[in-house]
Amino acid sequence: MKVLQRFSALPAMDGDGVNINRISDFELLRFDPYLMIDEIKSDNTQDFIGGFPPHPHRGVETFTYIRKGGFEHRDQLGNVKPIRAGDVQWMSTGRGVVHSEMPLADATEGLHGFQIWLNMPAKDKMRAPIYQDSCNQDKPQLNNDHGATLIALAGSWGFNHNPLSITAAIEGLAGQGSIADLILTHHAHGTLDVKRFNTLCVYIYQGELHYLDAQGLRETAGVGQLLLLDTHEICHFQAEVNGAGLLILAGNPINESIVQMGPFVMNTQAEIDQAVRDYQQGLFGQIV
Template identity: 50%
Template sequence: MIVVNKVNSQPTQDGDGVKISRIADFTGKYFDPYLMIDELKSDDKNDFIGGFPAHPHRGIETFTYMIKGGFEHKDQLGNSALITAGNVQWMSTGYGVIHSEMPITDENDGMHGFQIWLNMPAKDKLRPARYQDSTSLPNLTNTTGASLKLMAGQWTFGGETASSPLTELAANAALADLTLESNAKAEFDLSDAEQVLVYVHSGRFSSPRLNAGELAIVDAQQALAITASDDGAGALILVGNKIKEKIVHMGPFVMNTEQEIRQAVEDYQQGKFGSIA
């Protein structure tokens, strides 16, 4: 396993004062097809109680995964769902989505979850929006104390192959949550992908040396081999194919040209995205 680069998450705020740790690249040089990983991890409800009131998106896919706590999602398409611990949600925003994500009001045990942004190829950026969530995700295990929750796409692990219910992400993206017991090991062949990212969200790895809050960009053509520390570890594994197109980014909009960004702002201001009922 070859680690090409490491990136540390940075503290910031979004929505109505929600405290998050963020890793982002809107140039397409490093994480393509991924744009951003936001991790929300706190036992203090003041860090997240404001949630994410109604806001727009165009040209991206958002992927939400909760480990602890949950959010209530609503959008102008009429979708309404609780995204709770162990579950995921995917929105391919295309032409435009307006949605809100508010913490579940009776949640008193803290929050740990992610919203991940993926780029969309130019040919799909104005297609109708798509939405899917799942409350039943398969798990694969090996004999060393490692388990893999299949969040999106197809995976082979521990001698078995299985698929998440979510299989239509842009750029053939696939995501999984790897849980390792003390000193457990995990190995993957991900050579079919052009991009492989590993983000440690709990504990640390002893090999390669990675701590919580660090992202590793790894050589996709090399076998991915991970060993947890004595305390175990948890990590997101993100794979996909590179889109390799120009990116122009402004806030919630990600397009290919400045004119397309201006059009997105104009369409939103004119109410063409609709509104949440």
């Protein structure tokens, strides 16, 4: 694999005092269509017990993946769902969603999960919201003979030189977004077919990866780092003795400039101002 750039997550706080690690790019849009990756990973309930009380979104898609523990989701559309380990949830917020995400009372062994933001094309930012989740559905996955497991979370994926071998329960993300969890045991390896994408990011949440830089020197990327890869190169992943857990984000750039303010992602400042007015006037609705 050819690494174009490497980024490191930074500690941040969101919601009601929830500690997270965050990688975001709302200005240069180097991950387009992806805007932000938040990881919550803690066995200390004080790091996340406050959760995310009711808040709005407009013009952005949120994709949540839980690996341990869980949240209860509520929104003004009437959706009330526990999102537990292995589950994913997608909201294409369009013209407006108000939702909350609060830790499940029976999830007592810590929390590990991700929320990923994708930009929406200008033509879709004021459409009706869309909600989907994978609760009570099988999670499609493939195993190879070399200790690698690919779990399809969104979209279709090729594995071991097969261009389209597995499809997730959730499809239709902005920018043809496709998301997968690639788990490598010690010394495992696997190859992804990503030729149809122009954006490919790999977030390392466990273990480490080794690769050669542009000068042919051996580099190591570890937990909390994001690699932006060249999709024209074969993407072969090789783990070392400790294995690796990789969140794979693929898609195609939307190539539109944006303006972001908190939970709103629009194309102009005027649209941001309108979103604020609409929310203040109660036009987003309320969670019942």
